Amino acid sequence: MLSVSGLTLSHGAAVAVRDVSFEVREHEVTVLLGANGAGKTTIMMALSGLLPVRAGDIRLDGHRITGAGNDRLVGLGIVQVPQGRQVFPGMTVRENLELGAFLRRDRNVGTDLDRIFAHFPKLAERTGQTAGTLSGGEQQMLAIGRALMGKPRLLLLDEPSLGLAPVIVDAVYDIVAELVRDGLTILLAEQNVAKALSVAARGFVLENGTVIASGSGAELAATDFVHRAYLGSSDDDLPHDAER
Amino acid sequence: MSPLLDIRGVSVRFGGLAAVSDLALALGQGEIHALIGPNGAGKSTVINCISGFQPLSAGEMRLGDERLGQLTPVTAARKGIARTFQTPQLFGRLSVADNVRVASRSGRTGLFDGGELIELVGLAGLQARAAESLAYGQQRLLEVARALACAPRLLLLDEPAAGLAADDIARLARLLRRIAGELGLGILLVEHNVGLVKRLCDQATVMHHGLVIASGSPAAVLSDPAVVTAYLGAQASPSQARPC
Amino acid sequence: MRSVVEPLSPSKAGAAPHKSILARYRPWLVALAVLAALFAAAPRLLSDYQLYTLNLIQVNILLAVGLNLVIGVTRQFALFSGALLGIGAYVAALLQMRLGVPFLLSLPVAVLATMAVSAAVSLVAWRAGGLYLAMITFGFGEVFQFILVHADAITNGPDGLAVPRPAFAGVSFAAPARLFELFLPLTAIAVAGYRLMETGSLGRTMTALGDSEIALASVGRDPRMAKTIAFAIQGAYAGLAGAMFAAAVGFIDPYSFGLGVTLQQLTAIAVGGFGSLAGAVVGGAVLTLIERGVMDLPGVREIVYGLALLVVFLGFPAGLAGLFSRRRASRPADAGR
Numbered sequence A: 001m002l003s004v005s006g007l008t009l010s011h012g013a014a015v016a017v018r019d020v021s022f023e024v025r026e027h028e029v030t031v032l033l034g035a036n037g038a039g040k041t042t043i044m045m046a047l048s049g050l051l052p053v054r055a056g057d058i059r060l061d062g063h064r065i066t067g068a069g070n071d072r073l074v075g076l077g078i079v080q081v082p083q084g085r086q087v088f089p090g091m092t093v094r095e096n097l098e099l100g101a102f103l104r105r106d107r108n109v110g111t112d113l114d115r116i117f118a119h120f121p122k123l124a125e126r127t128g129q130t131a132g133t134l135s136g137g138e139q140q141m142l143a144i145g146r147a148l149m150g151k152p153r154l155l156l157l158d159e160p161s162l163g164l165a166p167v168i169v170d171a172v173y174d175i176v177a178e179l180v181r182d183g184l185t186i187l188l189a190e191q192n193v194a195k196a197l198s199v200a201a202r203g204f205v206l207e208n209g210t211v212i213a214s215g216s217g218a219e220l221a222a223t224d225f226v227h228r229a230y231l232g233s234s235d236d237d238l239p240h241d242a243e244r
Numbered sequence B: 001m002s003p004l005l006d007i008r009g010v011s012v013r014f015g016g017l018a019a020v021s022d023l024a025l026a027l028g029q030g031e032i033h034a035l036i037g038p039n040g041a042g043k044s045t046v047i048n049c050i051s052g053f054q055p056l057s058a059g060e061m062r063l064g065d066e067r068l069g070q071l072t073p074v075t076a077a078r079k080g081i082a083r084t085f086q087t088p089q090l091f092g093r094l095s096v097a098d099n100v101r102v103a104s105r106s107g108r109t110g111l112f113d114g115g116e117l118i119e120l121v122g123l124a125g126l127q128a129r130a131a132e133s134l135a136y137g138q139q140r141l142l143e144v145a146r147a148l149a150c151a152p153r154l155l156l157l158d159e160p161a162a163g164l165a166a167d168d169i170a171r172l173a174r175l176l177r178r179i180a181g182e183l184g185l186g187i188l189l190v191e192h193n194v195g196l197v198k199r200l201c202d203q204a205t206v207m208h209h210g211l212v213i214a215s216g217s218p219a220a221v222l223s224d225p226a227v228v229t230a231y232l233g234a235q236a237s238p239s240q241a242r243p244c
Numbered sequence C: 001m002r003s004v005v006e007p008l009s010p011s012k013a014g015a016a017p018h019k020s021i022l023a024r025y026r027p028w029l030v031a032l033a034v035l036a037a038l039f040a041a042a043p044r045l046l047s048d049y050q051l052y053t054l055n056l057i058q059v060n061i062l063l064a065v066g067l068n069l070v071i072g073v074t075r076q077f078a079l080f081s082g083a084l085l086g087i088g089a090y091v092a093a094l095l096q097m098r099l100g101v102p103f104l105l106s107l108p109v110a111v112l113a114t115m116a117v118s119a120a121v122s123l124v125a126w127r128a129g130g131l132y133l134a135m136i137t138f139g140f141g142e143v144f145q146f147i148l149v150h151a152d153a154i155t156n157g158p159d160g161l162a163v164p165r166p167a168f169a170g171v172s173f174a175a176p177a178r179l180f181e182l183f184l185p186l187t188a189i190a191v192a193g194y195r196l197m198e199t200g201s202l203g204r205t206m207t208a209l210g211d212s213e214i215a216l217a218s219v220g221r222d223p224r225m226a227k228t229i230a231f232a233i234q235g236a237y238a239g240l241a242g243a244m245f246a247a248a249v250g251f252i253d254p255y256s257f258g259l260g261v262t263l264q265q266l267t268a269i270a271v272g273g274f275g276s277l278a279g280a281v282v283g284g285a286v287l288t289l290i291e292r293g294v295m296d297l298p299g300v301r302e303i304v305y306g307l308a309l310l311v312v313f314l315g316f317p318a319g320l321a322g323l324f325s326r327r328r329a330s331r332p333a334d335a336g337r
């Protein structure tokens, strides 16, 4: 569905992503793994037209969309949930969600609202609360809900589990699985490696802005990065000494 | 000896919503105390109370032998209470080094100087970068370094590990252990990364709807049935605890 | 932390870490040389009209530097530059006319008085942010103008005051050339002082205030104090500018110190680049030149300002100063590893 080749991106003069190629297949979750600062958000921003492409090619269903602006890409069905939950703080929960449906032509907004409230009962309790006063996790739920209201074809999820309680992380990943079953395509960046791999068909690992490994979930599980992510949860790496 | 932080009967109301009700919590020197609970439980509100950002509706707080009374953020900081924010609040136009410099005051010396702190949290090499140009995880780490630069007695961390990769979480955990051990700092840690809470914390308090529903050792509270339903999710089992 | 930021092209970053003293102070030495040349040559080479323009340029530079600190750096939307300029001008003029205080003594008094007023406004309005602060300061400016008009026993009301030409130890500074020789060192010192402030710990605090008030409070720095200092500094620069303005023009009236002045200055720092000292200096100078150039063409001035703003914001949002510093700013000094 989406194919990226030779993508190079920079912030000012600083190159953050170099010559990255990958594919996002239809009706699948593709996961983007990597350390902090590896370039995941930078790629997401370019894919949703918020960062200019320095070199390389982005194609949606074979059509070149490199350099298209954010509004056009949203129109084409590419919607991003930005990292660190960016909601409209002065608007209510309901207004935020309705704004997410702004570009839609169909009239089924009501049923989708109900579906989101069913997934996140917490939001249903707070429809009239100003988004800026929600707790961190409630805002994150709202950001995800708002993106879903846009009925995307391709959803870019940047760190969706950020700030969510484990029970809600489960809920989010249930939704992800459900959405994919319903035909959505998802590109996911996530530090919660276990959760991400539980839904991802394939993915790749970024380091210093380049792809160092890619493949199916099982192949990724064999990489050093994923290995360290699991190792980190064991109890025995906390002696006070030995830095590095 | 009185505990470093002693909170009694603290309540906060937002209109009709009781965000925190009759909270009691004590934290000793050198103790790392987890404050966990579902989204919207009131954890950040507690941090805001202790750091003077949120007036109490009722209750009292003591720091050592001193009654804290009506706190403002500035007086709280000057009494040795430092904090991070759930959504990073950096000085975006200042460099990484200057962010830490604004916080460090001569007269009170911590264990580390600014440059060391930046290295210890894992931001070596980024000193000259503007804070607003950092990746999300890097911003979170800088918040921790800046809070430590205040040379506090009590450190309040609001989800410091959210969005961090395994290596950075491990480094952060080592650093927190070390400062609690060597400096006798008390640390109140709000965190959704259950694995980290289990490995790092001496005590844990679980909130739900503003009320304490469990407290004790992390292992004990995390297997408490009430906590499992409200927070971890019904299907949670130890093996599914998030790798970090 | 693995960082991947690398320069696209080889940069000069990582040049010798221990620059020689000469290299370190080179920008200062260059500036000093340019100023010395200007000081020596301008009065000889330029016409009175041109020197008069240079004097006004300095007034506007000082005003822009002060406003830029408050709006561009600390991001407090204070809209009373015009009133502050007026306080400086009227205090200096009235001291000379009513009390016979010599010009050089009236200068520091004007500076202190304006500083005090500006700081007081901040102390009253410190909780107000954004639009509220804009409205409070705007209101202050209107009241100030009203007082100037109606306290005619002191201010001579709407008819204004003819300000005596400064004289010192029997030497008259009436000629634009003499005033220029007096002003240039003052402006140079004021701008250099700003530069020292900006690069020091106070400057850090000022930027921090503009970036996050709550973070500043969380590290134990009082945002209220920081705001008051910023306003006081703005007052000092506006007070100095006002006293110089009165001396340069020789006539002041209430209408020279209204919202129009503030909006002009806002245009100047926007065109120059918000937050940048170089931007304020360039912006203040360009503004004066535009002003002088289109003075006699009614309506044209507003159009020129409007166009200047459009060109800057659509073309290079970082302002004129951004054109020069872009390369430097985006140079990754770290290439972190």
Ligand SMILES: Nc1ncnc2c1ncn2[C@@H]1O[C@H](COP(=O)(O)OP(=O)(O)OP(=O)(O)O)[C@@H](O)[C@H]1O
Pocket (backbone or CB within 6 Å): A011, A012, A014, A016, A034, A035, A036, A037, A038, A039, A040, A041, A042, A043, A083, B132, B133, B134, B135, B136, B137, B138, B163, C002, C003, C004, C005
């Ligand atoms: N505006 C910017 N200016 C300069 N450098 C930037 C800017 N934004 C990001 N960078 C740098 O680009 C690199 C990639 O950043 P990016 O935000 O894509 O990382 P990430 O993989 O999303 O990390 P995280 O897991 O922490 O969110 C990092 O080194 C970062 O510091």
Ligand SMILES: Nc1ncnc2c1ncn2[C@@H]1O[C@H](COP(=O)(O)OP(=O)(O)OP(=O)(O)O)[C@@H](O)[C@H]1O
Pocket (backbone or CB within 6 Å): A129, A133, A134, A135, A136, A137, A138, A163, A165, B014, B017, B019, B037, B038, B039, B040, B041, B042, B043, B044, B045, B046, B086
């Ligand atoms: N100003 C306010 N007005 C109304 N409700 C508020 C306000 N501030 C916070 N709340 C509500 O109070 C509750 C507690 O918020 P708090 O930020 O303390 O939660 P939290 O435990 O930190 O949650 P999270 O894990 O999601 O960050 C939330 O339900 C929130 O919506």
Ligand SMILES: [Mg+2]
Pocket (backbone or CB within 6 Å): A040, A041, A042, A083, A158, B135, B136, B137
């Ligand atoms: Mg990111």
Ligand SMILES: [Mg+2]
Pocket (backbone or CB within 6 Å): A135, A136, A137, B043, B044, B045, B086, B158
């Ligand atoms: Mg919170």
